[in-house]
Amino acid sequence: MSRGPRAVEVVLSDEERAELLRWAGGAVAPRLVERARIVLACADGKPNTRVAAEFQVTADTVRKWRSRFAARRMAGLADEPRPGRRKSELVLSDDERAQLTRLARRAKTAQFLALRARIVLRCAEGGTNKQVAAELGVSEQSVNRWRARFVKRRLDGLVDEPRPGRPPSI
Structure with a gap:
């Protein structure tokens, strides 16, 4: 009996692990800190549900960052441009x-x-x-x-x- 989609395995190189640890330590924006911590937990072999509970996010969120990291490595954790019209720049004198x-x-x-x-x-x-x-x-x-x-x-x-x-x- 199948128990849903198989989680993508996350294997880190030494350089990636070092960079993710630096990010997780707060060297980047808080959104990236959380993503780095999620990927590090996944690389330690924890299942999505346990990582989700640990970081108080949904299992879908963990699955998303795990698969984006597997597909595009570190670049997969960065924010993508948002769709829609760009708001006009507002600078005051x-x-x-x-x-x-x-x-x-x-x-x-x-x-x-x-x-x-x-x-x-x-x-x-x-x-x-x-x-x-x-x-x-x-x-x-x-x-x-x-x-x-x-x-x-x-x-x-x-x-x-x-x-x-x-x-x-x-």
Whole structure:
């Protein structure tokens, strides 16, 4: 009786083991540290389920890193480019940062403008749209919209665009 797919055997060269131990010691980003530790545990002959329990990940995650390492060695542990549109780069000048900070903190600033300023400031600090949306309690689409408008038109992009149609008569 078969018990599922056979785990890919992980055999390490001395150089790979040394490099993985260096990674596992914290010489790289935390995501790579975890991957290195998973591969080292697999190389010691532990089954996927035990490695998964030890690192508090799923057995599928262990299987994925084990097979990627077997196929592409160390390069298989690196992050692959994510699919989808790239978000536009957001870099602020000192003057823009000061103006946005003023808008975000000033009591007399309209709340919609203060929120947009906070969105742009947080994006400039390196947060993803998803992180910024969660922190500020807005939708990802709003963060995407204000980031893009700021990149395109800078500070002028944060004000409302003219509405179509006849202006209100009151």
